[in-house]
Amino acid sequence: MNGITLSLRVLHRGEKHLARELQLVADRHRTDHEVHHVATDLARWSEEHALRLAQAAHDQGLDLDDSSGTSSGVLAELRRKAAEAVGHRPEPGLLLLRDLRALHLDATENSLHWEMLAQVAQATRNDALLTLASECHPQTLRQIRWTNTMIRNLSPQILASL
Structure with missing residues (x-):
């Protein structure tokens, strides 16, 4: 495994994780529109990043x-009901x-990995990866x-108020 494949693997895992967590937060706080x-919307960005990284x-x-790592309809419905009750x-x-x-911490970690991917892409003159990082990293920011x-x-x- 070289630095590029390591960076791609770690960043792919991070973007999938962030997409899942954003969707969980969206479902958990459904009453806060x-x-x-x-x-x-931000979860969709991370899902797209994961697809592009793959x-x-x-x-x-x-x-x-x-x-994409999206959750099943049953789990999403349970989260919706829990959000209404907790709301x-x-x-x-x-x-x-x-x-x-x-x-915030998950997105910051991904941002650092995007930066590292951009740096290794630049060092190895991999224009495709540099373009990918240049297009996706601003959304992570x-x-x-x-x-x-x-x-x-x-x-x-x-x-x-506590």
Whole structure:
């Protein structure tokens, strides 16, 4: 395994993980419409990144599982019902802050891996991988900015109300 295949494998796993976590947060906080809709959109970005990484890995002779990792309809329905039940209790704000913090850290980790992939692509003069990183990394940075903005806006109100 060389540095490129290692980077592709780690980043693919990270993007799939982030897509799943974003969708879980969207389902868990369904009653908060902004969180639900934005997290769903951001999950699609990570799913697309994982698909593009799987194709790039295939071009490098590496076979990565390119399934989206979406959850079954039964589990999604259970999460929706749980979100409705929890939505009327005082703890959802703390849960949301915890979820946003975890998403922020996951997206930041992916951002670092995108940077490393771009650097190894540049060092090996792999224009296809450099283009991939240049197109996907800005969306990961946007995911980080969203989580940071949400934490900054929500934490004073949530924490002051405890």
